[in-house]
Amino acid sequence: MKKARARTAILAAFVATAVVTALAIFEPAIAAIGCPTCYGFSTVERDTFIDRSASPQQRERAQIVADEARQKVSAFYGRQESSPSLFICTTPECYARVGGGASRGQAILDVGLFLSSRGFTPVIAAHELSHVELHKRLGRLKTMERDIPQWFNEGVAVVVSGDPRYPLAQSEQQCAEAMQDDMPASRAAWVQDPEHDRLYAEAAQRIGCWMSHHGGSTAVVALIAKVAAGIPFVDAYR
Numbered sequence: 001m002k003k004a005r006a007r008t009a010i011l012a013a014f015v016a017t018a019v020v021t022a023l024a025i026f027e028p029a030i031a032a033i034g035c036p037t038c039y040g041f042s043t044v045e046r047d048t049f050i051d052r053s054a055s056p057q058q059r060e061r062a063q064i065v066a067d068e069a070r071q072k073v074s075a076f077y078g079r080q081e082s083s084p085s086l087f088i089c090t091t092p093e094c095y096a097r098v099g100g101g102a103s104r105g106q107a108i109l110d111v112g113l114f115l116s117s118r119g120f121t122p123v124i125a126a127h128e129l130s131h132v133e134l135h136k137r138l139g140r141l142k143t144m145e146r147d148i149p150q151w152f153n154e155g156v157a158v159v160v161s162g163d164p165r166y167p168l169a170q171s172e173q174q175c176a177e178a179m180q181d182d183m184p185a186s187r188a189a190w191v192q193d194p195e196h197d198r199l200y201a202e203a204a205q206r207i208g209c210w211m212s213h214h215g216g217s218t219a220v221v222a223l224i225a226k227v228a229a230g231i232p233f234v235d236a237y238r
Contacts (some may be wrong), residue, residue: 032098070123168208
């Protein structure tokens, strides 16, 4: 009996080690969420972390960025249901260590988000936090590509963040133009499209126009709830 328990304990330890190793190699961001200090992060406050090379001024700014981003999300969604860990990198090396590429930020399901040194702003933080909040409300068993098209996800994130690079439509004619083109429904298609600025601008305009005709941000929240309940996006979006 003791030998069987020992073998079971050894097997469990082996499996755990294998999983941790695999995460470190293939999903370093997820591994960093589980062990921030292992990836060079130190705690700023609660679920906000910054890389250890950050200056005192950057650490102070980190909490300001986190607070402003969360306020933007709460203002749009009514309240913030998600509570992800926020990881801020102040150097390119830090972002590369967690698997970051050329992006300014990346969200990991509804559990964490990472900002690069170029994304260390309330606008980018709110953009990524919107992705996390939408995923939380949609339900972890749902998938963005199957249930919510990427253009909707990105357009909402731009509106939530108030990104000044992508102003909303100011006329019905602009709204009509924003509705004309097909937009990438999958994340892969979105990432592969070389005209990112155009995509973000058109997605933001499309969401802004839809909101103006359906009741503002509360309509977006209601749509997400309908999709989470099983109603197809195309029906909820009408």
